[in-house]
Amino acid sequence: MMTSLDFLDIDSLYSDEERAIGETVRDYARAELAPYVADWYDQGSIPTDIAPGLGKLGLLGMHLEGYGCAGTTATAYGIACRELEAVDSGLRSLVSVQGSLAMFAIHRWGTEEHRQEWLPRMAAGEAIGCFGLTEADAGSDPGSMRTTAKRDGNDWILNGSKMWITNGTIAQVAVVWAQTDEGIRGFAVPTDTPGFAAHEIKRKLSLRASLTAELTFDNLRLPASAVFPEVRGLKGPLSCLNEARYGILWGAVGAARSCLDEALNYTLARTQFGKPLAAFQLTQRKLADMSIALTNAALTATQLGRLKDSHRITPEQVSHGKLANVRTALDIARTARGMLGAAGITLDHTIMRHMNNLETVATYEGTEEMHALSIGRALTGIAAFR
16 A cells, blocks of 8 residues: 555655755644634634744745845745645745735846845745736736826825735735836735735635635826836736746646545555455545546656756746646646535545635636636737637
């Protein structure tokens, strides 16, 4: 009997440091986060005081260089995302938004003053960031955003709103993208600025161990120093989204692994008709199919990690990984849920929580349709988005 769900020993493809990071994050997540996450999910919240612990572990902006960031490989960052999402997608989302969206945006597009002001505190988990791009009427088409920033002397006046913003109610800094006379531009917005408000979105049925908000800006005045100096257009926000999608395609592997692990253990322990459920052919076929799918997803993530570490990865390849791995994780979660029968719908087990979370993961940072069209454009040379 296999003692590991790593059927093809993919772990052997990683460096000693990458494996050690994975083991450290797995041990921490299982000891410090997993015992409480079902209650957080049930309550529809997550405590903000987990951030310093994640910071001490070096997980916040871990793939960035300098300013208190760990500067690990992209593969190591992916492995960490896998271990966090093995516990809950909300945990990986917190780390993804902090590191791959807010911190990456400041690190890549901000001024040196922005970096010095925010990144060391964000890396330590002492300051939380959020990323304001999506609007209620501008999801897959961010270029149609209505939030505006207009010059007033040397200042900027920000008006509008952003929707579905993870960490929005707890952030000290918001990276906000707005229409200007010079095209779309990004701003580092301290959330204590007059005119800024964050309203928590309640009654979610998915990603409940996560804080989601609507941000509003009412004649919010920013100094000239708040704007990102160089980038204009969608290049800036899309570069950040690509970073986040990369973490997502690794995280999905963790969620899928947890579902398979629980289904395997449950069917080995649960007896029907005088023998374990795992002894039936139909059950073993499901387990085998899930194992193959999980292995393929893990190999996809690993190859994309190596491409990213060698600076050869393309946005279309990230779209491939995000689409394929989240789809695989959802298929595994749905199959595993059925294998637990009625027990599968309770929070006493992890599977339906993962399954519900993955419905959100499948939609955010690009829907299936948008990633499919990205792949289609790469294959055909024809853009079919409109």
